[in-house]
Amino acid sequence: MTDAPRLTRAFFARDALDVARDLIGKRLRHGPVTVEITETEAYRVGDTAAHSRHGKTARNAAVWGPPGGAYVYVCYGIHRMLNLSTNEDGVGACVLVRAARPVAGLDVIAARRGGARGPALLTGPGKVAQALALDLAMNHHDVTAPGGLEALDGPAPAGLLVGPRVGIDYAAPADRDAPWRFALADTPWVSHRRGLTRAPEAAP
DNA sequence: ACAAGGATCCTCT
DNA sequence: GAGGATCCTTGTT
Numbered sequence A: 001m002t003d004a005p006r007l008t009r010a011f012f013a014r015d016a017l018d019v020a021r022d023l024i025g026k027r028l029r030h031g032p033v034t035v036e037i038t039e040t041e042a043y044r045v046g047d048t049a050a051h052s053r054h055g056k057t058a059r060n061a062a063v064w065g066p067p068g069g070a071y072v073y074v075c076y077g078i079h080r081m082l083n084l085s086t087n088e089d090g091v092g093a094c095v096l097v098r099a100a101r102p103v104a105g106l107d108v109i110a111a112r113r114g115g116a117r118g119p120a121l122l123t124g125p126g127k128v129a130q131a132l133a134l135d136l137a138m139n140h141h142d143v144t145a146p147g148g149l150e151a152l153d154g155p156a157p158a159g160l161l162v163g164p165r166v167g168i169d170y171a172a173p174a175d176r177d178a179p180w181r182f183a184l185a186d187t188p189w190v191s192h193r194r195g196l197t198r199a200p201e202a203a204p
Numbered sequence B: 001a002c003a004a005g006g007a008t009c010c011t012c013t
Numbered sequence C: 001g002a003g004g005a006t007c008c009t010t011g012t013t
Helices: A016-023 A106-112 A125-131 A173-177
Strands: A027-030 A033-043 A070-075 A079-085 A094-104 A150-152 A160-163 A181-184
Touching: A016 A033, A016 A094, A016 A181, A027 A094, A033 A106, A033 A125, A070 A125, A079 A125, A094 A106, A094 A125, A094 A181, A106 A125
Parallel strands: none
Antiparallel strands: A027 A033, A027 A150, A033 A094, A033 A181, A070 A079, A079 A094, A160 A181
């Protein structure tokens, strides 16, 4: 099977909501490991749940960077989380990758995840970054360019689920309840099924 | 230098 | 389904 093409910068140069939805079924490759994205969340401009809400700092600068740039940060001092910058260069919006399904390198993934098996391997943002061996040095890395972490095209998803995002109780109610989380339907590779409902099929 | 914040994970009823 | 563990990075004195 031939290598899937990388996603283009134009793919990421759209509203985070559109990118988050369209990333379901796409793939991430880093060395021996390839995974298929099964769950995402959009963090948009003016979003009180987003890290961009207090303005640009050295830590979150990648969110404002060119579309397709990686934004990795440490949560709870332990977990690293992968985001991909969206919209135009200079706009503070991104998509968080929350869950994935193994495509290649299962042995490596399991080893990095402490020998876990099944959906526990990749159902959660901290787990995805751990399986892909990502750290803060990955910040600003361009996933549309060859080498290192790459975002690749993948099969079109059969069905999508949508629902509110996870872990953002601090946000304004409108943002907290906004259905800006997307997941692949009919798969166990999703972190929290709660609150997700099937999305209507998009018009062709 | 230091205090404080966490877009989670895991175990246990 | 709920509650606590856990410790690194950042922004500010």
